[in-house]
Amino acid sequence: MSGDTEAAALMAKEDPPVTTTRVAADVELGDSPGIYQAVIVAAFGGVGVTLKKDGTTFQLHPMFVLLLALPVFVTQVSSILILRAGLDTSATIYTPEDGHSVALLKLKLVLIVIVYLSNFKVLLYSLTYAVFVANPISWTELKHYRLEQGVLGTCLPNSAKVLTMPTIAPCAALAVFMLFTSSYMVCIDSVSIILAAGSAQDAIFNSLAISFVTDLKGVWWEFCSNTFRLTDITEFKFAKLPDNEVWSPDGTLHPQRLEHLPFPFLFKMLVRATTWTCCKMRTSFLRVGFGSMRVQQLFSLILLMAVYSRQLLVVIFAIDTNVLPAARDLCEEIKLEAGGGKTWASWGLKKLDSVLLVDMNVEVNFAAQHDSLRSRCFSGELERMKMPKIRSLVSEHWHEILGFTGLMVGLLVLPSLAIALYGIYSPQSKVDEIQNEEIEDLQTTVKILKSRLSELEGRTESKVGSDMSAVKADIANLREEFASWKVKTQ
Numbered sequence: 332m333s334g335d336t337e338a339a340a341l342m343a344k345e346d347p348p349v350t351t352t353r354v355a356a357d358v359e360l361g362d363s364p365g366i367y368q369a370v371i372v373a374a375f376g377g378v379g380v381t382l383k384k385d386g387t388t389f390q391l392h393p394m395f396v397l398l399l400a401l402p403v404f405v406t407q408v409s410s411i412l413i414l415r416a417g418l419d420t421s422a423t424i425y426t427p428e429d430g431h432s433v434a435l436l437k438l439k440l441v442l443i444v445i446v447y448l449s450n451f452k453v454l455l456y457s458l459t460y461a462v463f464v465a466n467p468i469s470w471t472e473l474k475h476y477r478l479e480q481g482v483l484g485t486c487l488p489n490s491a492k493v494l495t496m497p498t499i500a501p502c503a504a505l506a507v508f509m510l511f512t513s514s515y516m517v518c519i520d521s522v523s524i525i526l527a528a529g530s531a532q533d534a535i536f537n538s539l540a541i542s543f544v545t546d547l548k549g550v551w552w553e554f555c556s557n558t559f560r561l562t563d564i565t566e567f568k569f570a571k572l573p574d575n576e577v578w579s580p581d582g583t584l585h586p587q588r589l590e591h592l593p594f595p596f597l598f599k600m601l602v603r604a605t606t607w608t609c610c611k612m613r614t615s616f617l618r619v620g621f622g623s624m625r626v627q628q629l630f631s632l633i634l635l636m637a638v639y640s641r642q643l644l645v646v647i648f649a650i651d652t653n654v655l656p657a658a659r660d661l662c663e664e665i666k667l668e669a670g671g672g673k674t675w676a677s678w679g680l681k682k683l684d685s686v687l688l689v690d691m692n693v694e695v696n697f698a699a700q701h702d703s704l705r706s707r708c709f710s711g712e713l714e715r716m717k718m719p720k721i722r723s724l725v726s727e728h729w730h731e732i733l734g735f736t737g738l739m740v741g742l743l744v745l746p747s748l749a750i751a752l753y754g755i756y757s758p759q760s761k762v763d764e765i766q767n768e769e770i771e772d773l774q775t776t777v778k779i780l781k782s783r784l785s786e787l788e789g790r791t792e793s794k795v796g797s798d799m800s801a802v803k804a805d806i807a808n809l810r811e812e813f814a815s816w817k818v819k820t821q
Contacts, residue, residue: 359456360372360456360564360565360567363549363565364549364552364564364565365403365510365548365549365551365552366396366399366400366403366548366549366551366552366555367400367457367506367507367509367510367548368456368460368506368510368552368564369396369399369400369552369555369556369561369564370393370396370397370400370502370503370505370506371393371460371464371503371506371507372564372567373390373391373392373393373395373396373476373502374393374475374476374499374500374502374503375473375474375475375476375569375570376390376474376475376476377562377564377567377569378390378391378393378396378561378562378564379391379561379562380559380560380561380562381560381562388562390476391561392476392498392499393476393499393502393503393506394498394502396502397502397505397506399551399555400506400509400548400551402551403547403548403551404509404512404513405686405687405688406547406688407513407516407544407545407547407548408512408513408516408687409687409688409689410544411513411516411517411520411541411544412687412689413689414520414524414540414541415520415523415524415657415660415661416661418523418524418527418655418657418658419527420654420655420657420658420661420704421704422527422655423653423654424436424526424527424649424650424653424654424655425650425653435530435531435534436526436650438531438534439525439526439528439534440646442525442534442535442538443521443522443525443526443538443646445538446517446518446521446525446538446541446542447518447521447639447642449542449545450514450517450518450542450545451635453510453514453545454511454514454515454518454635454638455631455632455635456510457507457510457511457514458511458630458631458634458635459627459628459631460503460506460507460510461507461511461631461634462626462627462630462631463627464500464503464504464507465504466617466623466627467597467598467601467617468601468602468615468617468618468619468623469617469619469623470500471577471584471588471592471598472571472572472577472578472618472619473569473570473571473572473619474569474570474571474572475499476499510548513544513545513548514545515638517541517542517544517545518638518642519642519645519656519660520541520657521538521541522642522645522646522649522656523649523655523656523657523658523660524537524538524540524541524657525537525538525541526649526655527655527657571619571620576588578614578618581613582602582606582613582614582615583599583602583603583614584598584599584602601615601617602614602615602617605617629744632743632744633744635743636736636739636740636743636744639735639739640732640735640736640739643731643732643735644716644721644724644725644732645716647724647728647731647732648716648720648724651724651727654713658704658707658713659713659714659715659716661704661708662704662707662708662713662715663715665704665705665708666708666709
């Protein structure tokens with residue numbers, strides 16, 4: 332009876348603070364993530380290394396994973412630039428009077444489309460990561476790398492001031508830059524490599540060769556993860572911190588969380604600007620689970636449509652002028668080299684040459700002498716596609732451009748926009764939101780009951796232990812009395 336009274340009194344106590352269960356963030360890594368995705372995952376504490384025999388895993392700082400990604404990036408860029416410099420830029424793309432040449436051109440255009448489609452997912456993921464990393468709210472509410480759980484945290488406990496957020500976010504941003512740059516360069520140079528092929532067999536082999544450059548990131552990450560015993564990131568899910576630690580009930584950032592953020596007034600302004608009360612929003616749509624995934628998809632698809640539209644104009648310009656796009660790119664490199672490092676672009680080109688596997692100055696000069704490229708370059712024959720020329724192309728080929736734009740908008744932008752609007756105004760979204768809140772309340776209640784049950788069990792065990800001690804003492808006393816009675820009777 333007394334145990335029931337203690338249990339009732341214990342259940343009547345005030346609820347203790349409970350940490351909310353973590354929820355997976357809405358960002359995907361794809362089927363086969365590569366070394367660049369591993370850097371982003373490491374920034375959010377998802378890459379670890381096993382150091383001890385008992386299987387203990389320590390988090391790995393993204394800076395180390397970024398160092399592993401640099402050889403792949405240098406190899407990819409070097410391979411693409413060597414392929415570009417090795418093209419015969421003086422050759423024409425096709426002969427309009429030759430029927431076989433026209434048929435071969437159609438096959439080349441089909442292969443270019445296939446390469447673009449095979450590279451579609453990589454470009455889309457890279458742009459999605461770019462929007463995700465550029466979102467300040469992602470770094471505010473998502474769990475990221477912690478020094479005390481990493482390798483350096485055990486070896487260098489005084490390095491916490493150095494290895495904090497200022498070193499984590501730039502690593503993820505550089506990984507996104509390298510992923511997008513390598514993928515975009517494949518799209519750019521695949522046009523010239525395929526159009527420069529002299530036969531159908533060469534065109535097919537060239538398209539396969541340029542696609543292999545994209546796959547290096549996955550092959551290298553598989554090698555590094557197996558060699559250095561790194562954790563598998565295939566099933567990794569970005570996890571956010573408890574809502575009660577980041578957000579206030581009114582949908583604004585928690586004051587304690589703002590104390591740990593640089594420039595808290597900017598975060599306040601961002602949350603206020605992205606909370607559209609006119610659309611019945613009670614918090615920022617950049618918040619995980621409240622519209623961030625839809626925003627990432629919409630912006631990344633719009634950017635991808637802009638990239639593909641640019642490439643469409645490049646292909647049309649190349650066919651109209653019968654000049655490979657690589658010829659114009661090499662011409663720009665020659666002009667930058669002639670600038671003598673006086674501009675930022677020429678200075679950046681020299682720094683890039685210093686880390687590549689080959690000396691691009693030698694390769695470009697050889698191509699310029701072999702194809703008379705230098706004279707054509709400075710004569711103005713190989714000018715880049717500037718805005719006046721873009722307007723001219725749009726006016727001359729508006730049927731093709733309009734059809735392509737309509738196809739891209741219909742397949743990419745409109746479905747994503749419809750889903751985003753449906754998620755905001757649909758009654759089902761309100762039901763889902765209420766259900767999520769009820770689930771969180773149930774999870775909190777379960778944690779409270781578990782804590783109370785464990786406390787009650789502890790009290791019961793202690794009481795039973797004290798009662799058993801008393802019983803043992805009584806037995807010992809009875810034994811002593813029995814022994815004394817036995818002696819007296821004898």
